[in-house]
Amino acid sequence: MVKLTIPEEEYMLPGHVACQGCGATIAMRYLLKALGGKTIVSIPACCWAVIPGVYPSRTLEVPLLYTAFETTGASISGIRAALDMMGDTETTVVGFAGDGGTADIGLQSLSGAVERGENVIYVMYDNEAYMNTGIQRSSSTPAGAWTTTTPGGSKKEWKKRPKKSVIEIMIAHDIQYAATLTVSYPEDFIKKVKRAMEIKGPKFLQVLSPCPTGWKSDPAKAVELARLAVQSRVFPLYEFDHGKYKISMKPKQVPVREYLKPQGRFRHLTDEEIETIQMHTDEQWEILLAKEKFTNELYK
């Protein structure tokens, strides 16, 4: 007998306007399945400000507040405060923002909300660039990637510095719960959202969301690509739960080359550069393993 772990309820209606193979759209669908209908969502400027459709149509079966690009943290704080004052402590308040709206322009308001201990869920759907405005680099764009503002050119200027780790910034806030998720592991996805719902206080979820348009990859392979990101350890799935790191899965390692190869944004990389990315990935994995070991010993 198969145990169903993905709720059957749908909170996304047909008719959204996302690109084919959009990971962020799958992310919203799973998120709402896990959260259920007693949810209010706030969305800043990003692809998802367009995906639900043009006024007066809508794709989401939950109330939705659009907010300015850099304000998701403040916006969900305001909704929460108002609900609490109205005696509604049950409804889940969730912010759903892109990597640009989170790692860059909205980092301050997110930091404020988490430091204040707001009882909200913040979801960063991470497609690793500003996709709404046409694939410009964000601080969450990985090293080596092509974007329209890291175009290479004759000086070969692709993104130089590695991806900023927002989840580690959240952990530095002494957040109670933070986790990485992706759309190719729905059970893990749902489980983490449900765990976040159990905790009072700020929760942070970073969802790797492939963007075939921006990554220059096959829309049919979006879910596969996210799986390769996890298997290659480029995007490890883990939780930080009340001080303890827990790596969600330690699959057999796939070389990063396998993950980079199907993506046009990495096409220009030399063997040497891929080797550097491999080394960096391995180091980060070792650090993560050490953190898991250390924190689990510390908080036995």
Next chain:
Amino acid sequence: MVKKVITGNGASANGARLAKPKVIAAYPITPQTSIIEKLALMVSNGELDAKFIKVESEHSAMAACIAAQNTGVRTYTASSSHGLALMHELLMWASGARLPIVMTDVNRAMGPPWSIWADQQDTIAQRDTGWIQFYVASNQEALDTIILAYKVAETVNLPAMSIEDAFILSHTMESVDIPEQETVDSFLPPYEPKFRLKVGEPMGFGSLVMPEGYMEFRYKISEAMDEARNVIRTVGKEFGETFGRKYGLVEEYKTDDAEVVLVIAGSVASTAMEVVDMMRDEGKKAGVLRIRSFRPFPYEEIRKVAKQAGLIGVFDRSYTGGFGGAIGTEVKGALYNSDASLPVKNYIAGLGGRDITPKVLRKIFEDMFESLNGGVKKEVEWVGLRDGSGRW
């Protein structure tokens, strides 16, 4: 009713308390700080049943107020100068979303160079954000205007700002009537929005709209602003019946037979009124038209005064870097298509807290009489400049 000697900021904090906002989100800036410190204490003491979100910036303050108000509760914030400028994007959002948020701005100069003193540049620069703007002239008015502003804002679904001068009001003690809560409650009913974020009613607030739809949203705001003009008059009258202090869009002082009228906003208007008395003792017919509501602009009141006056002077405590001050150009704009054809002279003064003494105002009135008889030689004049000319 209790009479207390309190600062303008104390008055604003009490006005906010009496309006019973459920969510306050604010960030400190001189000279607004004592408003939010007082409110923080009121919330901590249980005197005010509200949640105070101690946000990390003014930008977030307004964003949080917007979200809370959209969820269905009354909200309040306060700021000044650079804080208000940082809010700009969200000020637009608040009016676009038709949220009757009320805030206090303590009028302060913009840097650089840094200046913390009275100046209207910060709020004048927000003229086009779709907020109702009230400039108050006393601490009593600061308290009253917040209560009145909520009623006006919630009637027309636009946000409103009560604006008090830095230090001259914010940190100066005056005797203020603090109304009873029951009286305020009878005047200002609980906030009941038509639409709000509500589980089970999945609406999207602020979604993308195509060029076929956008203009109508803006037209509705423009209609609401026009409606606000009348609502301010009726609510101001009702306020008078309830609290014994009546307010309109403007305050006229001896304009009925005035040959020259100075149009002016903020607390300096009271000094101007004293100077009018001095001038009248000497047989010179001067008057003052104090602008209380800058947005919506009281063009009818201005036209009425212009009908019988010989010259209008406009006092601007800010400048627009192009053609005089904003109130100056607005007054001229209001008169252009009316039957009045009288000269208008614009005076820029008191920037960055430069003291505006009765002596300075007297010189302005004298210059107005001179211009009435000899013609306006300089359309826009900076008053009190230490440029060595000795003119002022």
